Amino acid sequence: MEKYIIQGGNGLYGRVDIQSAKNSVLPLLAASVLTDEQVKIRGVPAIADVENMLRILTELGCKIRRSKSCAVIDGANAVSHEIPARLTKELRSSVFMLGSVLTRFHRAKISYPGGCDIGLRPIDLHLFGLKRMGVKIVEENGYVICSAEKLKGADVLLDFPSVGATENIMLAAVKAEGVTVVRNAAKEPEIIDLQNFLNAMGAKVRGAGSSTVVIEGVKRLHGVEYEPMGDRIEAGTFLIGAAICGGEIETKGVYAENIAALLHKLRENGCKIYTKNDKIVLQSRGRLKSVDLVETTPFPGFPTDLQAQYASLCATAQGTSIVVENLFETRFRYAAELKRMGADITVRGRAAVIRGVERLHGALVTANDLRGGAALVLAALGAEGQSSVVDLSHIDRGYADFEYKLKKLGAKIKRVRV
Numbered sequence: 562m563e564k565y566i567i568q569g570g571n572g573l574y575g576r577v578d579i580q581s582a583k584n585s586v587l588p589l590l591a592a593s594v595l596t597d598e599q600v601k602i603r604g605v606p607a608i609a610d611v612e613n614m615l616r617i618l619t620e621l622g623c624k625i626r627r628s629k630s631c632a633v634i635d636g637a638n639a640v641s642h643e644i645p646a647r648l649t650k651e652l653r654s655s656v657f658m659l660g661s662v663l664t665r666f667h668r669a670k671i672s673y674p675g676g677c678d679i680g681l682r683p684i685d686l687h688l689f690g691l692k693r694m695g696v697k698i699v700e701e702n703g704y705v706i707c708s709a710e711k712l713k714g715a716d717v718l719l720d721f722p723s724v725g726a727t728e729n730i731m732l733a734a735v736k737a738e739g740v741t742v743v744r745n746a747a748k749e750p751e752i753i754d755l756q757n758f759l760n761a762m763g764a765k766v767r768g769a770g771s772s773t774v775v776i777e778g779v780k781r782l783h784g785v786e787y788e789p790m791g792d793r794i795e796a797g798t799f800l801i802g803a804a805i806c807g808g809e810i811e812t813k814g815v816y817a818e819n820i821a822a823l824l825h826k827l828r829e830n831g832c833k834i835y836t837k838n839d840k841i842v843l844q845s846r847g848r849l850k851s852v853d854l855v856e857t858t859p860f861p862g863f864p865t866d867l868q869a870q871y872a873s874l875c876a877t878a879q880g881t882s883i884v885v886e887n888l889f890e891t892r893f894r895y896a897a898e899l900k901r902m903g904a905d906i907t908v909r910g911r912a913a914v915i916r917g918v919e920r921l922h923g924a925l926v927t928a929n930d931l932r933g934g935a936a937l938v939l940a941a942l943g944a945e946g947q948s949s950v951v952d953l954s955h956i957d958r959g960y961a962d963f964e965y966k967l968k969k970l971g972a973k974i975k976r977v978r979v
């Protein structure tokens with residue numbers, strides 16, 4: 562196991578180039594089995610979730626060529642429709658392979674992706690959409706077994722604007738017979754990226770980014786070369802870090818409108834923020850003011866994936882903040898660790914009440930999930946004294962070169978084996 566040793570107190574200064582979005586690259590990789598031609602995705606981040614998705618594609622029979630920044634997927638020899646349990650366990654978002662494997666093979670088998678560190682993560686909306694399209698689904702012995710003589714276009718109204726369910730239905734609909742309409746679809750920017758990718762393969766998808774996505778089935782999809790959007794959550798993580806530590810950073814590669822809800826809150830906290838094209842500059846000086854309430858909601862609301870990181874900022878802001886997590890059941894696990902650093906945080910159900918203290922102090926803390934782990938690193942960077950953050954496997958799932966990028970900004974952080 563590895564840990565970070567962090568010496569708090571340094572301001573953060575400089576520019577950070579943002580990686581391609583994990584939550585876009587994953588569905589794009591799933592979509593690469595929709596064609597037997599070569600798919601090249603540029604700027605693929607070296608993170609564990611991506612490596613696991615590439616392993617799944619290899620298991621299906623795809624040939625993968627990986628360089629530092631590109632992934633080339635040759636799906637010509639894809640033969641298997643089964644996604645192995647040991648890999649689904651590692652990567653529960655592999656569930657949206659169902660849509661693309663069904664389109665390719667008209668059958669798919671995946672072990673039921675259980676809950677994870679942040680919640681139950683049901684897949685009922687995914688299965689509801691696939692059933693509407695004529696997919697026969699049997700759930701037995703912990704497996705979801707799908708088959709469809711023919712995928713038929715359907716009108717699918719989602720009870721909740723689920724990102725994964727929207728993506729799965731899009732992947733199942735691109736070569737279905739007829740037109741599929743997804744209503745109450747997720748509006749996250751990653752859905753637009755998937756639409757652009759699919760259309761570049763010859764699909765006919767429109768409406769992504771709105772609550773109604775329309776997919777007209779086509780006969781064939783061809784290979785593509787594509788550069789995914791920047792990771793808005795990585796950008797938000799660094800911006801919150803600079804707000805906490807003080808200083809001035811510029812993120813490159815993410816458009817302000819993709820994290821507008823966060824930027825709005827950071828301005829209320831007293832940060833100065835300037836944006837131009839895909840550059841965001843944040844200046845932070847002195848103690849931040851608290852905001853009364855932050856509620857996570859689907860896009861364009863405040864992103865759940867930045868909730869933990871923002872709570873670390875609230876821990877030393879002047880005043881009391883209430884953070885409400887509306888999407889996942891157990892996304893406050895970082896709170897107990899922040900308390901070890903001196904935070905005054907009380908969690909009741911879906912709400913955390915955070916009374917800002919002057920300064921946190923260093924401590925030994927444990928990362929329990931991806932974004933909670935990032936939140937602890939940010940808190941440690943702003944704290945007095947030395948901290949250790951152990952179990953970096955969670956952080957490695959979503960942040961490439963995290964300590965390297967932070968060091969370049971002036972942070973005192975090093976990675977050591979425990």
Ligand code: EPZ
Pocket residue numbers: 583584585587654680681682683684685686687688721722723724725726747865866887888889931932959
């Ligand atoms: C995606 O997860 C992201 N993951 C998550 O990022 C992100 O937190 C989430 O969207 C919300 O933005 C990827 O894109 C790989 P959902 P997903 O389906 O698709 C309920 C990270 O840290 N729901 O929009 O699983 C569910 O319980 C990760 O990068 C159902 O009830 O999210 C939750 O309450 C974490 N039934 C809500 O919807 C379903 O069938 C949001 O889930 C599906 C979801």
